[in-house]
Amino acid sequence: MEPWLLLALAIFAVPQSYALIRFPCSQLVTERFDPLVTPGIVSPHLHQIVGGVSSE
Structure with missing residues (x-):
């Protein structure tokens, strides 16, 4: 089998991840910056x- 085909199969076999972190404190800003x-x-x-309050 071609090496590039093995690489493509390996890339598509890896599951994707969508991460989110939640904190129980106040949110100051949400920006795409x-x-x-x-x-x-x-x-x-x-x-x-x-x-927290002291970081404002």
């Missing part, structure tokens, strides 16, 4: 900043 990865444009992923 990442100045390190995509500076100045909308990020392809979401950031949620959470914290």
